[in-house]
Amino acid sequence: MAFAPYNRPVRAAFVGLGRIYDLNVRGYVGNPDVEVVALVDPDPERRAQRQADWPDAATFPSITELAASGVEVDAVESLLPIPLHVEGVEELLQNGWHVNCQKPMCNDLAGARRMLKAAEANDRILRIMENYLFYQPLHKLKAVAESGEIGDIVGYHMKMVGTGLGGWDVPWSSFEWQMEQMKLGRGIMVFDDGWHKLSTAIWLFGPIREVRAWIGNTVIGDPIFLDAPTMITWEHENGVRGGWDITVAPDMYLRSDYYTNDERWEITGSKGFARVNRCTGRGIQQPVMEVYSAGEMRSYHALDDDWGSSFRDSGRHWLNWLQTGDGPLLWSAEEAVDVLRFALAAYESSAAGGIGVDPRQVT
Numbered sequence: 001m002a003f004a005p006y007n008r009p010v011r012a013a014f015v016g017l018g019r020i021y022d023l024n025v026r027g028y029v030g031n032p033d034v035e036v037v038a039l040v041d042p043d044p045e046r047r048a049q050r051q052a053d054w055p056d057a058a059t060f061p062s063i064t065e066l067a068a069s070g071v072e073v074d075a076v077e078s079l080l081p082i083p084l085h086v087e088g089v090e091e092l093l094q095n096g097w098h099v100n101c102q103k104p105m106c107n108d109l110a111g112a113r114r115m116l117k118a119a120e121a122n123d124r125i126l127r128i129m130e131n132y133l134f135y136q137p138l139h140k141l142k143a144v145a146e147s148g149e150i151g152d153i154v155g156y157h158m159k160m161v162g163t164g165l166g167g168w169d170v171p172w173s174s175f176e177w178q179m180e181q182m183k184l185g186r187g188i189m190v191f192d193d194g195w196h197k198l199s200t201a202i203w204l205f206g207p208i209r210e211v212r213a214w215i216g217n218t219v220i221g222d223p224i225f226l227d228a229p230t231m232i233t234w235e236h237e238n239g240v241r242g243g244w245d246i247t248v249a250p251d252m253y254l255r256s257d258y259y260t261n262d263e264r265w266e267i268t269g270s271k272g273f274a275r276v277n278r279c280t281g282r283g284i285q286q287p288v289m290e291v292y293s294a295g296e297m298r299s300y301h302a303l304d305d306d307w308g309s310s311f312r313d314s315g316r317h318w319l320n321w322l323q324t325g326d327g328p329l330l331w332s333a334e335e336a337v338d339v340l341r342f343a344l345a346a347y348e349s350s351a352a353g354g355i356g357v358d359p360r361q362v363t
């Protein structure tokens with residue numbers, strides 16, 4: 001497509017002013033690359049709450065009313081519930097706006113094709129944001145893996161524990177659509193939060209050629225159930241194998257400024273290992289990143305380990321990209337489809353008893 005960088009502050013609208021707005025807004029606050037001109041949400045309380053951040057922005061209850069208003073918009077920060085991603089993003093693109101859409105892209109390949117088609121037909125950029133790719137400790141982990149410091153990569157694993165206690169408040173309305181997603185087989189652990197882990201796998205070691213999964217189910221209380229315990233393993237095209245275990249610990253307290261998600265990444269090399277000890281929450285209180293090699297452990301004490309900073313940097317990257325067109329989008333819509341395929345292959349494998357599934361063959 002013919003994208004012309006703006007070379008001036010981008011006029012942006014936020015669409016969806018719910019829980020995650022609090023973090024996505026960090027890329028916009030105090031950023032000379034952007035002017036926030038509109039805020040959209042059907043909930044009047046959310047509009048009034050977020051207007052305090054942007055007193056000069058116009059507010060609207062719907063995308064349609066923003067489009068009819070004459071307010072000029074270049075790009076939209078789309079923070080809609082997942083079930084609205086396909087139709088919402090189509091409408092945004094059809095209005096001629098570039099879109100930075102929260103992950104996950106959408107529930108299936110048919111939806112993804114519609115989103116790609118709308119971007120192409122309207123000659124607009126669709127980015128599916130992935131803040132984990134901007135978390136500084138994970139950047140350092142990737143750099144260490146690529147440096148040869150721990151030798152050749154022989155394997156890696158990720159761990160994720162959803163704990164029941166601690167963290168920030170999540171309104172019940174945010175859980176309601178997640179429960180609908182769960183009923184569709186797109187649960188909060190594997191598909192919603194899990195999208196990030198699948199993204200980091202592809203980002204670290206490239207395309208995936210085989211996935212094997214065993215997706216579980218934990219009833220927390222009617223109507224809430226979660227898609228854990230789950231184990232997913234895979235092999236990259238370069239031969240590196242990865243694994244990820246997901247568990248729910250309903251009575252565990254986790255200190256966190258955000259969601260109560262205790263996470264780790266550990267890459268094993270032929271000479272040593274590199275490990276990121278935490279991300280969203282403040283689980284293990286030791287340096288966020290450690291590297292073991294040749295009998296010595298090196299600890300990184302000064303990396304920015306605030307998960308919220310990854311939203312700031314992802315947002316700044318997008319707004320800078322619109323100004324300059326420089327570098328990868330992280331992710332483009334096409335790259336996000338690879339993440340979706342990875343997730344769909346896991347579902348297909350689990351449904352078939354854990355057989356190997358090639359995500360490139362998922363339909």
Ligand SMILES: NC(=O)c1ccc[n+]([C@@H]2O[C@H](COP(=O)([O-])OP(=O)(O)OC[C@H]3O[C@@H](n4cnc5c(N)ncnc54)[C@H](O)[C@@H]3O)[C@@H](O)[C@H]2O)c1
Pocket residue numbers: 015016017018019020021040041042043046061062063079080081082084102103104131171173174175192
């Ligand atoms: N990157 C991350 O780590 C991360 C974390 C949490 C959520 N998310 C993603 O962010 C998105 C939003 O999640 P959330 O937790 O903020 O949800 P939420 O339910 O808290 O907020 C969604 C908001 O959208 C509004 N809305 C509903 N229909 C709308 C419409 N037609 N037009 C405009 N606004 C509408 C709702 O009123 C609500 O305020 C989801 O895709 C979710 O998966 C990402």
